[in-house]
Amino acid sequence: MAEEGAEVCNKQIIFRDYITGFPKESDMVLSSSKMSLKVPQGSKAVLVKNLYLSCDPYMRNRMEKPDKSKLISQTCKLCSYSFGSLLIGFVLLGVAKVIDSGHEEFKEGDIVWGRTGWEEFTLLTELETLSKIKYTDLPLSYYTGVLGMPGLTAFVGFYEVCSPKEKEYVFVSAASGAVGQLVGQFAKLTGCYVVGSAGSKEKVDLLKNKFGFDEAFNYKEEPDLDAALKRYFPEGIDIYFDNVGGTMLDAVLLNMRLHGRIAVCGMISQYSLDNPQGIHNLTNLISKRIRMEGFLVFDYIAVQPKFEEQVHRYLKEGKIVYVEDTVNGLESAPAALVGLFTGRNVGKQVVAIEHL
């Protein structure tokens, strides 16, 4: 138990106002408030010191006015951030250390992961997403990525939504990102031919030399995406793992093979547009009998134990690798979030508050 009455100044990132278009650093503001480092007497809450925080594209959609939100709808059971609230994630967003606990399952010093906030200390009262970290023999920050939500997203998106088979042709967009880099490696482990697209030479090199993609290209240097895909997939594409939507999706539709599958994981190119781009090539769904399926990771939480065990083993055996882009300090978080939409990050974007 922490010392009675100890008070700290808790730095927080506060969401300033609803946004339209691209998020800007000025949409978020660094604030601070006094906070006791002890859970209230009789409470079952848990007080944590945040160590690593996740930074994900979906957060931008929660900064829109609820009725204007294109991705987040009432029926989706997600809600937008309240005006002036902390930026928080809906699942598995951070890694933290327990400072004080009123709950029997957690004690001071435990390393945990789950829903926390973009702040130094968080008093957690809803504990359903909180878990003690099982594997501490890998970087703890991995629970914001490869062993956390993005990892599970890649795992279920590829293995469950894409129904992959050996020797199939797989294309991944935003392939060096938190999810994409794993999808490509899962596809290689399955015996597929894998090509990824990314937005810089550095990322393309990473895909080919670090993640083992068969080929990779910089979409910014391809004025004709259809022609680029025909070059990399003369036989066509069996599986497209879509992280970007828009013109890339439209070009992919022209290059799909019979009975192809498109897992729609994200459409980062569209989130900040007032009028999303039109997709013109959907008649290919019919002639090629394509299944196109959107998914959200929290429908698959039951898969987490199996996923965690398997991916931990892959990491230990060196069968998969993971690249993070870490910024230090909460004050760096807004720029890191904004940077996701310009492709500034190389690998999974993490905000480290304290390295452990």
Place this chain on the structure above:
Amino acid sequence: MAEEGAEVCNKQIIFRDYITGFPKESDMVLSSSKMSLKVPQGSKAVLVKNLYLSCDPYMRNRMEKPDKSKLISQTCKLCSYSFGSLLIGFVLLGVAKVIDSGHEEFKEGDIVWGRTGWEEFTLLTELETLSKIKYTDLPLSYYTGVLGMPGLTAFVGFYEVCSPKEKEYVFVSAASGAVGQLVGQFAKLTGCYVVGSAGSKEKVDLLKNKFGFDEAFNYKEEPDLDAALKRYFPEGIDIYFDNVGGTMLDAVLLNMRLHGRIAVCGMISQYSLDNPQGIHNLTNLISKRIRMEGFLVFDYIAVQPKFEEQVHRYLKEGKIVYVEDTVNGLESAPAALVGLFTGRNVGKQVVAIEHL
């Protein structure tokens, strides 16, 4: 066996040239040629007199230049019509009577269905699609529709692609057409709530009063399709059976429920457009975890016997009804095909050459 040497003048519809845009009557021409009413000696061919011919939207796509075809691609194993060739279908296109046969499975007088041509008499040399008609206690023309390809399309599209459950909300576009009218009735038999859209008051009345749809509306009288769908589906749509694509599909995406399914059967609104309309609301696939799947009936030929038995029983028991729009004479066929694209037909479009 027919009389040795008997010759007739065989009327045929010939495809004049590759088309762009909407098909016109002048794209097809009535021609005729002399023909022997006997199969060549030693041949295993079957000579038939055509009775009922089918008239389907997909035929238009086969009139495009192969490399320009938006729906029909190389990988699809369908090919465009050859320049100056007969208009033929790829499966189950007509009902006919055997005049002469060199094949042991067929004899003079047999009533058959399968791939035939838009002509009075056809000499069939490839017999893999030809079958003797099993149920002759219903109109023979039903084998161009409810018991033929459109029926099987509705059957597998609804039961296999849509995975329907009782009490789900089902929307069908082009709902009075060859396929749509059956989808709606299958949905009612499954215990779903069903709404259909069509393009005239007469069709809307048919949907409500003849086919038992819960509701129906004339899309031409709805300037705001999103608002119309919200009126008919305040709880949203679980299943959309898409026959039209375009703006209707875009509006539907805004109104889908969580884990909804979209069976993409056709996009008749798009086939004649040089630049298909853009679909802007695909991010809903993610937030609502929607599966959108294109299909073609000939992947499901194995289901035909089960389908035929079940739908024949439904028809005999009066559990489903079927409406055809029949024009008489081969010379009426081009106008009938063109009319599909302006919604002239009410129900399945059939061309009767000889009523039996």
